[in-house]
Amino acid sequence: MSNKGGTAVPLLAARDLVKAHGRTQALRGASVELHAGEILAVTGASGSGKSTLLHCLTGIVRPDAGSVSYGGERLDQLPEKRLSELRRTEFGVVFQFGQLIPELTALDNVALPLLLAGVRRQEAQATAGEWLERFGVRGQEELRPGEMSGGQAQRVALARALITGPKVVFADEPTGALDSLASEQVMTALVHTARESGTAVLLITHDAQVAAYADREVRLSDGALAPVGVTA
């Protein structure tokens, strides 16, 4: 178990985030902390501000007020160049639909972040093969996203998100389009791999059975976060 809730400095911390889209107040003073190696579920009804929170935490959107700190840097004040670098090297992101590149095979999709980082093709593909193995999709190397099941595609997307050794993986409804057994395979693979590699996971979900894979849960309601139950 991680040092959740301890006195250690959090890896990622958002304080009093406020963000409006036009007249809609998506976040009204949301605060959340994620510690190294921790798996945190952020739950809430649709429209509760989950996606806006994710965008602020990854620096895709700048909050109107409040701060986001990551490893001592103020994400909300960083120049775009440094933000892109962080997103490429320290963060991994997985969405509801894996957003794999349809023209590329599973192997090339997973190898892509390494190729972009300048790793030689042969080496990148070998590493990608190992990651497909970890996620139980070895043997699917040559399939394109359209030829895979939803659960396989999500596991390939997870392999791609984790291949660069990020410190944090942001998973936005990663099982939203899957049936319960495929969802279980994806979550089990994500949690086991994150624990092995000490990667922190911020898991956004509306599904309590998915949230139950996390170490703890915070719940978004009307744009603010409340912890759910300190373990008795």
Next chain:
Amino acid sequence: MIRMSTRHILLGLLAAGPSHGYDLKRRHDERFPQARPLAYGQVYTTLQRLVRDGLAEIEGTDSDGGPERTTYRSTEDGARELAQWAGEIAPPAPFVTNEIFAKVVVSILSGGDPEAYLRAQRAAHMERMRELTAVKTAHGADLATVLSADYALNHLDADLRWMTTTAARLTTLTAEVDTA
């Protein structure tokens, strides 16, 4: 709450072959992990009733070096009764008698704080769901464990969805109960 029928479960375990009380208790707890463990006393009284009703009979006794044990086996009537029970539908929730539901209503009636109660209950449900998820995803979890954890998780999840909807409805609900 509908309780599992101990006599039919014992008949089901006896369908696999003759057995004595201690062994039946042990096999029950294995097959139904996470269920309330059967008490020895209950196993013996149920076996006696099965014999009285002609659904099981005594096969013999052995001592195996220890205390004497009576071995039971199912009869043809027992097998018929078991098959009938296993194929009968369970009444789908004939009564809404749930403690959480009752507490919310009572809390509204007595001017309590149902929202605070729901928040605390939700936290307890999530904690139990995390435990069950860890149990079923542990390396080497057997099928009976996975199935029982799935069953419990789905029911807890249903409770949670009801609690979320109720929390959202509470303003209206409170107004209705107050004016009733």
